Amino acid sequence: MNDKENIIEIHGLKKSFDKGRTKALTGVDLEIKEGEFISIMGPSGSGKSTLLNMIGAFDKADEGSITVAGIDLMKEKHLDQFRSQKIGFVFQLHNLIPNLNVLENVEIPMLRTKTTNEEMDKRAMELLELMNFPNLSETVKQNPTRLSGGERQRVAIARALVNHPSIILADEPTGALDSKTTQMILDLLKDIHKKENVTLVMVTHEPDVGAQADRTITVLDGKVVEGKT
Amino acid sequence: MSFLSLIVKNPFRNRTRAALAILGISIGIATIVALGMITDGLTASSQTTQNSGAAEIQVTAEGSNALSATGGTLNANYITELQNISGVSATAGEIRGITPAAGTVSGLLVSGMNSNQTNLEGISITNGTMYADGSNQVILGKQIAPVLNKTVGSTINLFGKEFTVVGIYSSGNIVTDSIAFVSMSTLQNLTNTNGKITLVDVKVNDNANVTDVANAITNAYPNQLSTTTQTQTNELMSKTTGSIKTASAAISVLAIIIGGIGIINVMIMSVFERTREIGVLKAVGWKSSDILIMILGESIILTLVAAVVGILLGVIGSEALLAFFSTTGSFLKPLFTWNIVLRAFAIALIVGIIGGIYPAYRASRLPPTEALRYE
Known part of the structure; x- marks a missing residue:
């Protein structure tokens, strides 16, 4: 692991909201190596989700430096392109589009790329096969509203992987699931982390979940207080 | 997708x-x-309407116009008197009235005209024959016939009297094609307007100016006659x-x-x-x-x-x-x-x-x- 290069390098990162009144990140220093599975833990409001959003280029930091997959996010203009090519995001509430079927939901990130319909179908089916659906040919045609919470999250994971990202960012991916489904999703994420050789960064407040990562870091009052490197 | x-x-x-x-x-x-x-x-x-080749001027009683005039508002003497106006080539009188007719809401406009003068309305029979003067025969414009659901041989009640449809005509004028023509004397008898007419159709000489002729008519009969030229109708x-x-x-x-x-x-x-x-x-x-x-x-x-x-x-x-x-x-x-x-x-x-x-x-x-x- 130590031979690998850093895929995420963060130094002195600061971010505040409400015109500086709410300080979310107060100087984060963090390095994550390529292929690592790390969990970010911390109490509610500690800044862990803000940190994840900074890594995913959903928002720009006020100060400091952040380089992800070789791209300086403080300077990069085409953040949408960065998100499309380098990042896969898994949300707590899956956020699938209700009027699209399972296959179409997985294809959504590819829709504005130059991928043909056939290639999109092929890639989406490949990933859905990895998700271990019992009756895949039927499931792909279903709307997500007809799936269980665990099944929806598996579709969301497939969607996150569809553009071959280098990094998967997961924000409380098991937060809305029961313990049995939680372990199933974690096993799936770990499996994908190995098979697809992606870096996995997961925010969680559940110690049992966090403990399954290669490394755990703790964020408190906008700073990484444990497990920086 | x-x-x-x-x-x-x-x-x-x-x-x-x-x-x-x-x-x-x-x-x-x-x-x-x-x-x-x-x-x-x-x-x-x-x-x-602009393509019509019929009379260029229609003369009505002062204050009315050719598009809406009905009834016996003019003395029939005007038909011959207007022939004396310079530039006038031919004249024909028309008596007009509206009668209820099935298939219409506001009624059917019927014009009474001598059968040998209907050319001044641009009429040519496309099916059947022209009505005979003094008869209870009617010809229908090609636009109104299907609305009334009538054809040659049908009968139609006009002003309380049964008429036989003897012909369907075309005039090149969509308004004229939407009315019915009968003998002038027959219509005058039915509407108690003997010796009266609604309007006079005036055909102008080829070398005469239509507006000049229309002005000459109104100048000759001030406060008595109005004229409507084809150009005014178009306007x-x-x-x-x-x-x-x-x-x-x-x-x-x-x-x-x-x-x-x-x-x-x-x-x-x-x-x-x-x-x-x-x-x-x-x-x-x-x-x-x-x-x-x-x-x-x-x-x-x-x-x-x-x-x-x-x-x-x-x-x-x-x-x-x-x-x-x-x-x-x-x-x-x-x-x-x-x-x-x-x-x-x-x-x-x-x-x-x-x-x-x-x-x-x-x-x-x-x-x-x-x-x-x-x-």
Whole structure:
């Protein structure tokens, strides 16, 4: 692991909201190596989700430096392109589009790329096969509203992987699931982390979940207080 | 799945809302289409009038005009007296009256004329024969005959008397083709107007100026006679067409404004409801312009569907409207042209763009973090 290069390098990162009144990140220093599975833990409001959003280029930091997959996010203009090519995001509430079927939901990130319909179908089916659906040919045609919470999250994971990202960012991916489904999703994420050789960064407040990562870091009052490197 | 299929699919997530939005806009477009068809029909009919080769001047009693005059308002002596006016080539008298007739709402206009003078109305028999003077025979214009459901050999009650349809005629003038002609003496007897007429048709010499002849008539009979030239009739028709066109344009603008506001409302609601989804799309790498195109496209899809519905409603509506007022409808046919279809789609497109641009812009500017936090 130590031979690998850093895929995420963060130094002195600061971010505040409400015109500086709410300080979310107060100087984060963090390095994550390529292929690592790390969990970010911390109490509610500690800044862990803000940190994840900074890594995913959903928002720009006020100060400091952040380089992800070789791209300086403080300077990069085409953040949408960065998100499309380098990042896969898994949300707590899956956020699938209700009027699209399972296959179409997985294809959504590819829709504005130059991928043909056939290639999109092929890639989406490949990933859905990895998700271990019992009756895949039927499931792909279903709307997500007809799936269980665990099944929806598996579709969301497939969607996150569809553009071959280098990094998967997961924000409380098991937060809305029961313990049995939680372990199933974690096993799936770990499996994908190995098979697809992606870096996995997961925010969680559940110690049992966090403990399954290669490394755990703790964020408190906008700073990484444990497990920086 | 393609980007386009997503845009087509999205507006119909909430079918009731989409249906109501489409209905609202389609009513505006239907009004525009119906008015457009009626206006074009009127324009076409006035153009037909211009092609008529009959008498150039119609003389009526002072204060009336040839398009609306009925009854025995003039002494029949004028028919011969007007022949003495310089530039007049021929004259013919007409007595006119309106009688109730099945298939019409406001009645059938019947003109009594000597059969050998009907050429001054440009009449030529296309089926059957000319009526005989003094008989209870009638000829019907080719426009009115199908409205009355009559053909050669049919009988028709005019002013309480049975008449036999002996001919169908064409005049090259859509207004003239929408009335009936009978013998002048027969109609005068039926309407107690012996020795009286409604108007005199005046044919002008080839080398005479129509306006000069018309002025000469009114100068010769001040406060007694009015003249209506073919040019004045055309001007009147153009004026009427112009008024309807202006009303049509005003309604179009109104439809665009009302439709646009409706679409803004629908699309803003849609964007609000899909805020998290927009956040997800941005999170997976969609550009702001992709979001803008998607929402704008959805708005345009709604209005284009409304255009199709509106065109159908407009065509059916204009036919139904003119069928109801069938006397007018007999010479005023709604005219369906591709220009109207293009106009309807262009208006729909404008409404779609106007209505969609603001919600689309708002959606495209949503920061992903804020959109993903939205509940």
